[in-house]
Amino acid sequence: MTFKTLCVGLFFALFLTHMYTSIPDNIEERWKVMALNAVAKTCIFMATCLEKIGIMKFEEFIDMIFRLDYVQPLSDEYITVVDTAFANIPVRLYLPKKKAETPRRAVIYFHGGGFCLGSFKQRALDYLNRWTANKLEAVVVGVDYRLAPRHHFPAQFEDCSAVVRFFLQDSTLAKYGVDPTRICISGDSSGGALAAAVTQQVQNDPKIKHRIKIQALLYPILQTIDIYLPSHRENVHGLFITRDVGIRLLSLYFSKDEALMQAMRRNQHMPLESKHLFKLANWSTLLPEKYRKDHVYTEPILGRSTFSLPALMDHRASPLLANDSQLQNLPLTYVLTCQNDLVRDDGFIYVSRLRNIGVQVAHVHMQDGIHGALSFITLPFYLHLGVRIKDMYVNWLDNNL
Structure with missing residues (x-):
């Protein structure tokens, strides 16, 4: 028996052990979701095993899997696609070929990608950005910011901010024929966190001439101070991403110190001086009653950690920690949340806070939604849910940008 045959056999055996998992009743294409979830959980299990025996780090193995799905820039009859750099940050540009009046x-x-994984090169995101450029006849910029754990916060934020600042220059806007009054910042998951944080910065910086017209946050991660929200409790063994994996990636965003990961698992990672921040993300008052009725709010235990990480209290890492004066200048905002999602409540709380201070918000909640659905909009990893989310997002952009 060859080594490859052994590996395939092991993967198949692990796949079968994860195949029959509990799937919410309202999930569409149940068997397909079950199979895709089994693949994801099998890869996670193998990554964990490889790390334990010292072959490679967990995130290195998952990144290797992600890279199998990367695609090169490919232009077509409607869109020119090119990889370049803005402010020395890699970007992929999607430029409509049709002449604009x-x-x-x-x-x-x-x-x-949890601040540790992913790229604009992923097949599904390349397709999403290409589709957006084509349907809106818009210039689309995909950004490859630096990733953890090689680069910790605030590297990711700084890269995204640098790209936006570069793009908002008059010379760049003129070069690509962009209307400075019709620009959107978007992102999914951890990219949603970066989109929210950068939009907050741009809208409040008097040195920046142009402002963002709209922002779109798709199942965003918006806070790291409380890792025991109702959605965290309900999705401990969630589809595609579990609470344990989510915490592992979030902790690597800030530090390689495993003590942080262990503290986050117990929700005991925040310092005493962070107490005043919890009112900004208090789900007992900001989450709709429907989503908190079966849970009791307990404030995280503070001051138990032995490390000092000011980044944990930085609103650039957790956009929910921005105060009301910082949020009041935000543009029309689209927030999409998914019911079966570890970070569902982050989006709900942000919607509540924005509406409370008069910011216009379009909130779409997918009752049959799952985190990362936009990763499944191309063959062979195709889900109707992902396509519905893609179409709703692009249609909203078309109507509001």
Whole structure:
């Protein structure tokens, strides 16, 4: 028996052990979701095993899997696609070929991946950005910011901010024929966190001439101070991403110190001086009653950690920690949340806070939604749910940008 045959056999055996998992009743295409979830959980299990025996780090193995799905820039009859750099940050540009009579709209998109994984090169995101450029006849910019754990916060934020600042320069807007009054910042998952944080910065910086017209946050991660929200409790063994994996990636965003990961698992990672921040993310008052009725709020235990990480209290890492004065200048905001999602409540709380201070918000909640659905909009990893989310997002952009 060859080594490859052994590996395939092991993967198949692990796949079968994860195949029959509990799937919510309202999930569409149940068997397909079950199979895709089994693949994801099998890869996670193998990554964990490889790390335990010292062959490679967990995130290195998952990144290797992600890279199998990367695609090169490929232009077609409608869109020119080119990889370049803005402010020394890699970007992929999608430029409509059709001649425009007036300046074009533009969308800057930040990919997800828990701040540790992913790229604009992923097949599904390349397709999403290409589709957006084609349907809106807009310039679309996909951004490859630096990733953890090689680069910790605030590297990711700084890269995304640098790209947006570069793009908002008059010379760049003129070069690509972009209307400075019709620009959107978008992102999914951790990319949603970066989109929210960068939009907060741009809208409040008097040195920046142009402002963002709209922002779109797709199942965003918006806080790291409380890792025991109702959605965290209900999705401990969630589809595609579990609470344990989510915490592992979030902790690597800030530090390689495993003590942080262990503290986050117990929800005991925040310092005493962070107490005043919890009112900004208090789900007992900001989450709709429907989603908190079966849970009792307990404030995280503070001051138990032995490390000092000011980044944990930084609103650039957790956009929910921005105060009301910082949020009041935000543009029209689209927030999409998914019911079966570890970070569902982050989006709900942000919607509540924005509406409370008068910011216009379009909130779409997918009762049959799952985190990362936009990863499943191309063959062979195709789900109707992902396509519905893609179409709703692009249609909203078309109507509001």
